[in-house]
Amino acid sequence: MKTFLFILIVVSSGVAAGLIHGSMNLIFVEPSLDQAIGIENQHLFASGEEKDTPEFWIKYDGYRTWQKSGQVLAGGILGISIGALFGIVFALSRNSLPGKTDVKKALVLAGIMWLTVYFIPFLKYPANPPTVGDPETVVLRGILYLSFIAISGFGAVGFYKLSQKLKTKKLVAIIGYAAFIGIVFVVMPENPDQITAPVDLVNNFRIMSAFTVSLYWLSLGIILGSLWHHYKPHKEIIPFN
């Protein structure tokens, strides 16, 4: 394994997929975010914390433009972060992944990780727009969300390893994981926050959020798989005499 090339491929594919994610969010998710923050502004005016003046809007617009640039930057950072995890798992599991090419293998793994560490946790603790979260419960919600992701991810790996050890079919591991995560899904506490924002806004936000995160995983699989196929970091050139 060529260490430097391996890390370079993982980081480049992560940042590329992350920038795609951030840019797609500007198109698909920002309208919902603007709408939700608009509701927050109305609350600020109603409570007298802020005044509905031209000065407020000039400051607000500048602030939001800065925050939207942060969306793309954060996309790059998050992309590298999740991409690093993906790279580790891909390198460790490449030989056992189905598919003849690296792109197919990477897409299979991206699909498995999308399902276990993103989509199933999302179904339990769906994304919420601004105005929904209660600042008092943010630590609890963070712990619940991360714990669920960790339980699901390690659960999937655990059932796969178990089926390997017992030499059973992969289907047994899938059924085992499904039963396990089903129980965890029911047992884990709900998000404690009440949703007071309009249902249409929340639903639209969640659909768009899930859509762009899914685009991220798809891009990550394709880009890492293609770079891996092209540069073959697992092959080492050694002298032969």
Added chain:
Amino acid sequence: MSQSRQISVSKNGIPITAIVALAIIFVAGLFVVGFDQGHIFSLVYGDEAFQDLYIHELTHDMRHAAGFPCH
């Protein structure tokens, strides 16, 4: 005449340094985008950072969009 020859082999060994480096990148990036409430900048700016929430505000939109708990 000496001739140098080389062979391309496939090795399964993943260097531990690469795994450690990527694991650090994973945790640090996830913390910055998903969870920082002033912690990182407080190392330099002290308690003020917990009021400013610079990283929280900058990553705010992605924090919501990627499904992390916020506010």
